[in-house]
Amino acid sequence: MATLILVRHARSSANGSGVLAGRTPGVGLDETGRGQAAKLPSRLEGVPLKRVVVSPLQRCRETVGELVSGRDLEPVVEPRLSEVDYGDWTGKKISELTGEQLWKVVQQHPSAAVFPGGEGLAEVQARAVAAVREHDRQVADNEVWLLCSHGDVIKSVLADALGLHLDSFQRIVVDPCSVSVVRYTETRPFVLKVNDTGSDVSGLLPPAESESAGSDAVVGGSTGNTAAETDSRG
Template sequence: MESGLGLPSAGVATLILLRHARSAANGAGTLAGRSPGVGLDETGVGQAAGLVDRLAGVPLREVVVSPLQRCRETVAGLVAQRGLSSVVEPDLAEVDYGEWTGRKISELVEEPLWKVVQQHPSAVVFPGGEGLAQVQARSVAAVRAHDRRLPADAVWLACTHGDVIKSVLADALGLHLDAFQRIVVDPCSVSVVRYTETRPFVLKVNDTGGDVSGLVPPVDAAKSGSDAVVGGSAGVSESGRG
């Protein structure tokens, strides 16, 4: 597919950003980071099981997943029920928190760096780990690359981590990374982005309910274009836009 300028189009596939269900570390108030062996707790197992019904009306083309256990467990039932195979994407892995990994959040809030994480995250480099600006660069590049290779009417899901999703959403919203802490992404929530030739549209953020109408692509996704609707969308049933 080409744009009116004769350039390759980025397409308008629909991306569902799924945060992993609640993990044992979430319940214990620790920063799991990339620690191995961190799976879902009882609440998270129930949240993951509910994904089959929550996304029942969504025609998923592909599932891309962080390599960490809690993400793989979150989508296991969904991919099995759909007969899909999950694509492991290392660039959607959790932040490398370095020396902060495995520590209690209640202890970390006393660290001088904590205030920088909250107020100026673009400047943060975790001791012995990576910077949040680096996280955003790798995660945005990864989701855009996967999105470009899929058909224009495809709906695909990426299961990853809270700070990764917040950084992708900040980019899609045109926000500086320093504003990404204003975005809330709960365990097992879905946020939805549709990329077009010139800009993304953010359709949902932190949705934990069962309404999937915004996840279904437009009737003619290839021609939906990059222009926003003046005055606001008329909704799915009237406009054909998600």
Template sequence: MATLILLRHARSAANGAGTLAGRSPGVDLDETGLGQASGLVQRLSGVPLSAVYTSPLQRCAQTLQPLLAQRELAAVVEDRLAEVDYGDWTGRKVSELVEEPLWTVVQQHPSAAVFPGGEGLAQVQARAVAAVREIDRRLPAEAVWLACSHGDVIKAVLADALGMHLDVFQRLVVEPCSVSVVRFTETRPFVLRVNDTGPDVSGLLPPEPQQQASSDAVVGGSTGTS
């Protein structure tokens, strides 16, 4: 059971401006985001990374740059981790989009939401979940790997791992430069962390060898990581 770290890109200029960047080219990290990206080096310093995969968008590349430089690793671009194609909504202010009739569908019934000229959220979940599960199966059981992607994409993957219907995925919060952790097994995923922005990385480490073969959940509460 490899361990997957889902990293949302650090804060971008579009995040700060309240704009739906989507797949727009040339969206850089803002000053806060650059600081968050630099901080990843220390936050993940105790975590051995076997592989790094990333969305093709620039803000993800910028987020990973300090970490990859320090580790002398290269990221593999995976198109299925790309941001939602928001179609005609791309580049618009979120404050304007809340007035659109589709906004209510996105909030209340996202599995039915298809962005005009873009893709549907159900399609997003299908492609992203397929990508992370395929990659995870190729890696050794003791591997820890990282996938850098976007808020809605990560929320869709987490909803699948939690056994949540996509229609309630808006209950999840995934902030810029947060990490969420999923460990897949033969029978079920285990979600170890969601929206973690702190420095404690103990939960990101691979399990002890004697634990790796088990797909059973703990009954009665775990003993913790220490």
């Protein structure tokens, strides 16, 4: 039962200007984003990290910079967790794109959305989920690992973990430098947190073996101690 912490990169200069940065090189964090990233080590204090995996883009590497330097971890760069290739939309202002016919598809039927000169959102989910599953298999049970990626990428991974069709992933909110948590088991993932921006993270600690019921879901509701508890309470 490895536990995955998904961190969206902190606010970038493109976020602040309303531009769809995509894979444009040289897009780093703005002042607000640097402040958000500086708080990440204290937010995750006491949470053991076995591995940190990052998108190759600058804003993700900057977000985890202080976190990994304080723990003497070398981030693993994973191209499959890179931002969506928005193709011809890259670098344009969001306000200029909302009138496009494709914008409605992205909002209402994202599984069918393919960006001109870029990739489709279904492709994004396929590559991201494949990367997550592969890295998760390389981490032992009861260990915690972290990935830092981008909003649509993380939303697609969360949709998969929640058993949602990709067409529902726009219902998920993932803010800059937010933390979401998924615990993977042999038969299903458990989603523990979504879009957390600063609360207590003690629940991220993996459960003791004696407290874990493996892949069984809790009947009647969790008591708040573990993702899958040995008792069922009404």
